[in-house]
Amino acid sequence: MLRIGIGGPVGSGKTQLIERLLPAIGEAGIKVAVVTNDLVTKEDAERVRQSGLINPDHVVGVETGACPHTAIREDPSANLEAIDNLERSCGPFDLFLIESGGDNLSATFTTDLVDYWIYVIDTAAGDDIPRKRGMGIVQCDLLLVNKTDLAPHVGASLQRMREDLAVIRPSRPTLFTDLRAGGAKDVFDQLRKDILFADLPA
Amino acid sequence: MSAQLPNEARRVALAGLQLADSSLPIGRFAHSNGTERWLSENPSASSTELEQLVSVSLTEAIAPLDGAALNAAHRAETATELLELDALLTAHKSASASRAASQSCGRQLAQLAQRLVQDELLTDYCALVDSRQSEGNLAIVEGVLARATAIPAEMAVLISLRSAASGMLSAAVRLGRLTPSLAQVSLRTLAGSVDEATTIALATKVGEWHSTAAELEICLLASGREEISFFAS
Numbered sequence: 552m553l554r555i556g557i558g559g560p561v562g563s564g565k566t567q568l569i570e571r572l573l574p575a576i577g578e579a580g581i582k583v584a585v586v587t588n589d590l591v592t593k594e595d596a597e598r599v600r601q602s603g604l605i606n607p608d609h610v611v612g613v614e615t616g617a618c619p620h621t622a623i624r625e626d627p628s629a630n631l632e633a634i635d636n637l638e639r640s641c642g643p644f645d646l647f648l649i650e651s652g653g654d655n656l657s658a659t660f661t662t663d664l665v666d667y668w669i670y671v672i673d674t675a676a677g678d679d680i681p682r683k684r685g686m687g688i689v690q691c692d693l694l695l696v697n698k699t700d701l702a703p704h705v706g707a708s709l710q711r712m713r714e715d716l717a718v719i720r721p722s723r724p725t726l727f728t729d730l731r732a733g734g735a736k737d738v739f740d741q742l743r744k745d746i747l748f749a750d751l752p753a
Numbered sequence: 754m755s756a757q758l759p760n761e762a763r764r765v766a767l768a769g770l771q772l773a774d775s776s777l778p779i780g781r782f783a784h785s786n787g788t789e790r791w792l793s794e795n796p797s798a799s800s801t802e803l804e805q806l807v808s809v810s811l812t813e814a815i816a817p818l819d820g821a822a823l824n825a826a827h828r829a830e831t832a833t834e835l836l837e838l839d840a841l842l843t844a845h846k847s848a849s850a851s852r853a854a855s856q857s858c859g860r861q862l863a864q865l866a867q868r869l870v871q872d873e874l875l876t877d878y879c880a881l882v883d884s885r886q887s888e889g890n891l892a893i894v895e896g897v898l899a900r901a902t903a904i905p906a907e908m909a910v911l912i913s914l915r916s917a918a919s920g921m922l923s924a925a926v927r928l929g930r931l932t933p934s935l936a937q938v939s940l941r942t943l944a945g946s947v948d949e950a951t952t953i954a955l956a957t958k959v960g961e962w963h964s965t966a967a968e969l970e971i972c973l974l975a976s977g978r979e980e981i982s983f984f985a986s
Contacts (some may be wrong), residue, residue: 614985616783628780628861629985639885663778718960 553746554634554647556623556660556668558687561653563671564697564730566595569648570741571735573604579743581645584609586633588652595650609644611637619652620659627664656685667746669738671700678707681715682694688716693741694725700732761903768902771869772895773912775919779861779891784854785924785984786810786917792930794972800931802863804939806969807921811943811950812986814966815917818845819855819892820910820954821962826896827906832877835897836887838959843888845962848973850986852888857985859891866894872901909956914947915940 555566557644566702569585576583585605589612596612599605611633615622622629649665650679651658660668670691676700680690688694694716702709709727716725724741728734743749758766772800772863791806792798798806822842829835846852863882866875875897888949892913920940924933931939957963964970976986 614783614982616785616924616984618782618927622780625776626778626780626782628778629783629857632780632857632861 552638552644552647553667554649554665555746556649556651556661556665557671558623558651558654558658558660558668558691559671560655560673562677563653563673563676564695564728565650565653565671566598567730568669568671568674568695568697568735569599569650570602570604571730571733572648573599573602575735575739576646577604579739582643583646583648584634584641584644585611585636585648586630586637587612587649587650588615588619589613590632608641609637615652619654620657623649623651623658623664625659627661630664653750656680656683656687656689659686659690667692667742669693669695671697673700674707674709674712677705677707678702678709678712681712681719684719689719692715692723692745693738694720694723695730695738696752697730698723698725699727700729728751761788765903765905765908768899769908769912771870771906772899772902772904772909774918775916775923777862777865779858779865781858781916782918782923783984784858784920784986786851786854786921786986787848787893787969787976788921788924789928789982789984790972790975791969792925792928793833798930800939802937802985803919803925804942807918807939808946810921810966810969811914811918811946812953814964814969816843816910816914816950816954817957818962818964819890819917820914820950821957821959822890822892823896823899823910823913824906824957825959826893827900827909828872832874832881835874835878835893836881839887839890839893841959841962842890842892845964846890847964848970848976850976851973854889854986855892856888859894862891862894862898863889866898866901868910870898870901872897875901882911894907907951907955911947914950914954918943918947928983 559565585599589595593612600607600610613629613633670687863879881887914984922936
């Protein structure tokens with residue numbers, strides 16, 4: 552069973568990423584469950600439940616006591632329990648997607664909780680975000696720079712972001728995405744390569 | 754010249770401090786145990802009023818139930834006895850939010866405990882918790898773990914009650930209703946209540962367990978029904 556964490560600031564596209572990944576994951580025959588960490592409401596969990604992309608029983612929302620980063624790093628108990636409860640009620644899963652509540656650039660996942668984690672930022676937050684070298688951006692296994700369609704409207708230079716990220720993450724993958732228009736194929740392909748080892752010779 | 758603690762006493766103190774540590778990863782931070790609801794119903798409550806809530810909760814609810822259960826678990830000789838105490842404690846918790854908070858944190862501690870100390874009774878009981886034959890209420894797990902690490906029952910109860918008070922104040926801090934420094938002042942002010950509650954817990958026998966802090970109980974019963982809440986309880 553694999554666990555993938557998805558973190559990033561509020562509104563960067565974490566839930567949208569899950570919605571875009573679910574069809575590809577389903578087509579690959581992977582049994583998946585989703586755990587969301589909403590800050591105040593259970594809106595993200597409800598959104599995924601009602602998406603029609605996954606059995607609603609395979610989605611659970613966790614309340615994290617106003618501390619999103621605590622629940623994915625210092626004390627992942629609430630998430631671990633949610634995973635345990637899902638497996639007890641629905642049987643074993645191949646993959647868990649664990650969405651953090653929206654947080655600041657220093658949020659990271661502990662390996663007590665996940666095997667691999669994705670961090671999502673968006674161009675509308677400014678093209679200087681990578682240079683701030685938040686731990687989320689520096690340490691994640693896969694970085695997504697989302698909402699590339701908005702860049703020209705907010706004066707963000709994608710070229711500048713690419714150059715900065717080449718310095719900050721020289722050996723870790725970064726993808727530029729417009730998840731609203733689709734664009735999760737590259738993400739899924741990267742996941743297949745990194746953690747499902749799909750590119751290894753048989 | 755100050756007297757030095759014997760080595761054994763230092764080790765016991767360290768074990769107790771670890772159990773009391775707010776960074777112990779058992780999910781306590783996700784629960785306000787009714788404090789969030791109480792604060793929302795009392796929007797102008799002062800820190801003194803919050804202290805009163807915590808004090809009453811300790812002496813009228815937590816000590817004569819969870820504290821007493823911890824003490825009983827500490828003295829238990831067999832896993833079967835612990836299983837019965839666990840079931841009895843669950844039966845005394847009328848609010849589902851209260852049961853969820855206790856069992857969620859207790860199960861996480863049960864998993865962690867097996868990595869902290871090797872003890873036959875602890876192992877046997879944790880196996881029952883893992884298989885869900887026993888509920889894994891926090892007070893029961895704390896009692897077994899305390900005994901396995903040579904923490905006396907009195908100290909274990911004191912630590913548990915102090916953690917409960919600290920957790921309620923911490924929730925108020927995270928909800929922006931109390932400053933962190935005031936929370937520490939309150940915790941210091943509440944030392945007498947924690948002490949009194951410890952005495953109550955140690956004196957309350959199994960057949961006398963009760964929880965009668967009505968205001969907190971009502972808040973716990975209402976927890977989990979709100980559209981908007983930060984905490985799971």
